[in-house]
Amino acid sequence: MITKKKKKKKKNRPRDRIGVSFSVAKTVLIHWRTPSQRHSRKCLSPIQIKGELFRPRDSVRWLGYWFTPPLDSSAHFSRRLALAQAVFALIRRLRPPGTGLALYLCHRLATSLIAPILLYGADLFTPSVGASPRLHIFWHKLQRWTTNCFSATPTGILAVEFCLPPVPLLISLWQRIAAIRIICSPPEVNPPTAPLHPSFPSLSNHRAQHSFRALTRGLTSVYHPLHWKTPRPVPPMRNHLPIDAVAHRTILFTHALSWMPMINSPLVSPALAVPPQSLIDNTYSALKKRVRAALLKDWSLLFPTPGYYHHRPALNPRSFMGLGKFMAGRIHQMRAGKSYLAAHPTLRSPDADTSCPRCGLEPQTCEHAIITCPSRQGARSPLLHSITSVGQDAPLWSSLPLLKRLSTFIAVTSTGFPPTMSPPDTPSSSPPLPLSPLTVPPPLFPVFR
Secondary structure (H helix, E strand, O other), rough: OOOOOOOOOOOOHHHHHHHHOOHHHOOOOOOOOOOHOOOOOOOOOOEOOEEEOOEEOOOOOOOOEEEOOOOOOOOHHHHHHHHHHHHHHHHHHHOOOOOOOOOOHHHHHHHHHHHHHHHOOOOOOOOOOHHHHHHHHHHHHHHHHHHHHOOOOOOHHHHHHHHHOHHHHHHHHHHHHHHHHOOOOOOOOOOOOOOOOOOOOOOOOOOOOOOOOOHHHHOOOOOOOOOOOOOOOOOOOOOOOOHHHHHHHHHHOOOOOOOOOOOOOOOOOOOOOOOOHHHHHHHHHHOOOHHHHHHHHHHHOOOOOOOOOOOOOOOOOOOHHOOOOHHHHHHHHHHHOOOOOOOOOOOOOOOOOEEEEOOOOOOOOHHHHHHHHHHHHHHHHHHHHOOOOOOOOHHHHHOOOOOHHHHHHHHHHHOEEEEOOOOOOOOOOOOOOOOOOOOOOOOHHEEEE
């Protein structure tokens, strides 16, 4: 007796039912393991998709981020550093020795081109101990190229003259601004905002139904999440959840707010009672201003400058950076205390004579060469008669006409010039040269928006 076997109907797999497909060309394989599994033997077995084998990799790239099994940031920032060095090798041709772009344009290239390439992903990753020194070395090289300062210039002074903070502070700024963007985004349209703690003071009560907070609580037996407002104890026996740790970065700037402003009120549901857009914009802008103010405060405390340097950190380029490259570089060097002046022994022996070679009365400092040296009085009287100080708050650094006159005075008297370019050490009796042009740097700094 022959019986017919009934064909079993194939059940539709979930992948087929929802129409999911895989791109073989974009497929990569990496194994993610928990901290307790990282000491075990690695799995080297490949997988097969449509006849092609894919072996496990040590790092994978996703949206410009490089991920490794232990989530170490070294692989990511090593590649970012290589890209930044390649771009820097190209743009430095725009300013060969003696000619090229003005210094404020070099500052703009560093701000809008080099920094985003070098620190892409800093909102999520923090450079490891091994990657940080290489980033700092490259950043110092970029600072010297922009300011035309000597290698002997202290790095603290170099950063202030560069008008961009050191790498750790710049990363902290990016992470804080990214945290403000997350907490001020509507949870309905921004997935990272939706898993915030239900007690978070947002204008919207919407929270993601599948935020997986309960799954995160069960990672290990000693992992006890904290409320987003609670500081991390020392020693760190307890931790924040990842999204709550991001929100906790804003505690210092949102302590006086009863609710978090929205970046864009039209994205919020019309049923919610949302304040006027002007009030929201002002509050959101105020939060970013607080972040920048905290950056300047941390800059002065964590990266102090030597006692002889009295200029304060700033995020905008100096006005004199609109002068020609050669003249602006001389001013940077004299302000930094590392120049060709006798009291600034950059390329000389520390025991060399520091008295002014023209008058021999006082050490040839920046203030003496510009304000008090009697041998330069003939050029000083028609040009700099109203200047009495070169300190931080002196009107010289904010007045465009005075900066033009200072440029002419430096050119006439060869103040701060290399020895091979300086005239004999005799009182200058030459008539003043025409005022040099000054290009005003426009206020556009994309990194700090």
